Amino acid sequence: MDLGFDTMKPIDEDVTPSPEDTPEDVEAVEFEIEEEVRTKRRRSRRKRTKTQEYGSLVSMIAWMAFLLIWLFFFASGYGIFENIAVALIALFIVVALNAVAWIPIHEGGWRARTSAVSGIVWIIFLIVWIVFFAGDYGIYENIGIGLATLLIIGALNVLLWVPTAGEGRGSQISALGGIGWLTFLVLWLPFANDFALVYSINVYQNVAIVLASFLIMLGIVIAPWSPGISIGIDHEPGLRPRLKGTMTGFILWLVFIVIWMWSFAGNPIYSANQNVAVVLLSFAIFCAVILGLWLPWARRRGEGPENWWAIGLAFLRVLALTAWFWFLADSYDAYQNFAVFLLSLVIMAAISGGAQWKRYRDFESLDWDD
Numbered sequence: 001m002d003l004g005f006d007t008m009k010p011i012d013e014d015v016t017p018s019p020e021d022t023p024e025d026v027e028a029v030e031f032e033i034e035e036e037v038r039t040k041r042r043r044s045r046r047k048r049t050k051t052q053e054y055g056s057l058v059s060m061i062a063w064m065a066f067l068l069i070w071l072f073f074f075a076s077g078y079g080i081f082e083n084i085a086v087a088l089i090a091l092f093i094v095v096a097l098n099a100v101a102w103i104p105i106h107e108g109g110w111r112a113r114t115s116a117v118s119g120i121v122w123i124i125f126l127i128v129w130i131v132f133f134a135g136d137y138g139i140y141e142n143i144g145i146g147l148a149t150l151l152i153i154g155a156l157n158v159l160l161w162v163p164t165a166g167e168g169r170g171s172q173i174s175a176l177g178g179i180g181w182l183t184f185l186v187l188w189l190p191f192a193n194d195f196a197l198v199y200s201i202n203v204y205q206n207v208a209i210v211l212a213s214f215l216i217m218l219g220i221v222i223a224p225w226s227p228g229i230s231i232g233i234d235h236e237p238g239l240r241p242r243l244k245g246t247m248t249g250f251i252l253w254l255v256f257i258v259i260w261m262w263s264f265a266g267n268p269i270y271s272a273n274q275n276v277a278v279v280l281l282s283f284a285i286f287c288a289v290i291l292g293l294w295l296p297w298a299r300r301r302g303e304g305p306e307n308w309w310a311i312g313l314a315f316l317r318v319l320a321l322t323a324w325f326w327f328l329a330d331s332y333d334a335y336q337n338f339a340v341f342l343l344s345l346v347i348m349a350a351i352s353g354g355a356q357w358k359r360y361r362d363f364e365s366l367d368w369d370d
Helices: 024-073 080-102 109-136 139-161 168-196 203-232 239-264 272-300 308-331 334-364
Strands: none
Touching: 024 080, 080 109, 109 139, 139 168, 168 203, 203 239, 239 272, 272 308, 308 334
């Protein structure tokens, strides 16, 4: 009995008809839908632009109205600079509002808005500070305040724009560490004398504080990258301990300078020139240790400085300057001691240049025909 099952075909609902089977009216409908979407987008953009234009116009009218009211009812109670400051602050507020309105929000636009507003806020703060508070401070203190607030705005923008994924977090930490140290520096240097009223410190201890803050900053900046640096130098035998030794030696040298400046440099038995001599001598010792650390490694690789005598000459110059500043410099003024320093530099450059010229002449005198 034939029930006709062999004539039945399965129906696959997922089968997409071929382009040849697509009716022309379907293509026309799709085109009309896309055209309608584009038209709506254009209308939306035009509408948004009109709103922004009207908003900008209204904000400027509002600023002019505020200015007229201020001048008529309140300005007589303030000085000319205070009135100028009020007018500028109101104008910058209007500019900030327009920046928020006009900068698009998509594709990171909120970052651009925040950056623009933060810059305008800094300008407003600067105007307020200069007009109302700057008179209570000296010029260097006011410069420090201006630079410190600008660096804070920079730190905010670092957080906004530096990505946090991958190495971005390390970049953020390093950038914030450097900006934080610069902020401390521009505030500490002009206000150090005010701090001295609370805790008495001398000029050498000021130097120690600056160097100690530099060490802290250095640790913050390097810390995020130390694992990657360690991985990169593992394939070079003997390189890791020498790099660690060099960094440790540099840190120990700075720590020595900090301790000397804080605890010993201010002692009346040492003059300013003798403190310079101590720094020079400690630097020469540090360089000698580093040279001894790297010389065997360079020789094994067939590398190294070509002119060892030039390095020796530099050491002799540092040692000669150390002896001058420790034993003789106190008999001369600062300008004469600076002249001696320059003279030692000229002598070393002349000897090095003369030696290089002699080598060049000897090289030219070779019989190249053979």
